[in-house]
Amino acid sequence: MTYQNLLITEEEGILIVTLNRPKALNAINDLTMQELGQFFSEDAPKRSNIKGIILTGAGDKSFVAGADIKEFLALDVEKATNKSRTGNNIFFSIERFPKPVIAAVQGFALGAGCELAMACHMRIAGEKARFGQPEVNLGIIPGYGGTQRLVQYIGKGKALELLLTADMIGAEEAYRLGLANHVVPAGEEITKAKEIINKIGKKGPIAVAKCIEAVNAYFQYDADGYEKEITEFGNAAGTVDFKEGAGAFIEKRRANFVGK
Numbered sequence: 737m738t739y740q741n742l743l744i745t746e747e748e749g750i751l752i753v754t755l756n757r758p759k760a761l762n763a764i765n766d767l768t769m770q771e772l773g774q775f776f777s778e779d780a781p782k783r784s785n786i787k788g789i790i791l792t793g794a795g796d797k798s799f800v801a802g803a804d805i806k807e808f809l810a811l812d813v814e815k816a817t818n819k820s821r822t823g824n825n826i827f828f829s830i831e832r833f834p835k836p837v838i839a840a841v842q843g844f845a846l847g848a849g850c851e852l853a854m855a856c857h858m859r860i861a862g863e864k865a866r867f868g869q870p871e872v873n874l875g876i877i878p879g880y881g882g883t884q885r886l887v888q889y890i891g892k893g894k895a896l897e898l899l900l901t902a903d904m905i906g907a908e909e910a911y912r913l914g915l916a917n918h919v920v921p922a923g924e925e926i927t928k929a930k931e932i933i934n935k936i937g938k939k940g941p942i943a944v945a946k947c948i949e950a951v952n953a954y955f956q957y958d959a960d961g962y963e964k965e966i967t968e969f970g971n972a973a974g975t976v977d978f979k980e981g982a983g984a985f986i987e988k989r990r991a992n993f994v995g996k
């Protein structure tokens with residue numbers, strides 16, 4: 737299949753998938769999400785010879801700066817719930833991919849971008865990487881697993897702080913908290929990710945797949961949390977504050993929330 741918003745290359749038996757909308761800081765719009773779904777459920781599983789996958793963003797400024805806020809104003813409760821559910825399922829297909837999937841994060845990984853990085857098995861942060869879940873700035877909550885996976889990686893207290901304040905953290909802080917596996921000099925994110933995938937490529941592939949499956953199984957106990965997130969993401973899209981938050985971003989002004 738040909739892709740419009742994803743660039744896919746193969747190097748050393750590793751697929752490098754670049755989200756390619758640099759003018760929008762690689763924000764995930766509906767087409768990008770659809771293409772990620774196609775790639776992880778249809779195309780990548782057929783490439784049986786690959787050792788793993790690296791996800792990255794085009795340009796040096798941003799991995800992915802979130803879901804495309806410009807598509808938000810068309811959402812109502814039902815559409816938002818469906819969009820969240822579809823995205824969650826696609827991110828599950830990344831998390832459950834039987835070969836290593838590593839995010840090479842060179843810049844902003846915000847909102848859906850942080851969620852995408854967290855759905856990968858590991859994250860390599862360039863020294864300019866910035867992670868955050870800024871959804872509350874928009875009067876919305878994460879909708880692609882962020883409320884669940886952030887807690888898994890960094891614990892409840894810090895996760896709540898980042899979710900509620902919308903603060904961004906740098907690469908070193910992400911490493912200290914356990915969100916980033918490694919911090920590398922800017923421009924060396926993909927090299928480090930390749931090094932790890934090449935190392936894993938020498939191990940027993942069935943054992944590797946079963947490690948991924950078993951580790952994921954540990955977290956199934958909180959599967960209801962994902963369901964809760966989907967429902968509440970949809971409900972948040974029905975509020976006045978959501979329209980105000982997304983509208984304020986697009987109009988480049990501060991949001992005036994009214995709590996309705």
Ligand code: CO8
Nearest residue numbers: 759760761763801802803804805820846847848870879880
């Ligand atoms: N969506 C759409 N466009 C974006 C986004 C985005 N998330 N982020 C940046 N852009 C666009 C800007 O609008 C701008 O476009 P234009 O040149 O046409 O005005 C261009 O990218 C460059 O951005 P800036 O000029 O703002 O660049 P700065 O360097 O000044 O700022 C920031 C960079 C800090 C990253 C800033 O762009 C920003 O705050 N972006 C929004 C970050 C954000 O809030 N992300 C979370 C979005 S919500 C989300 O991801 C929810 C996920 C769950 C969804 C579930 C189902 C829908």
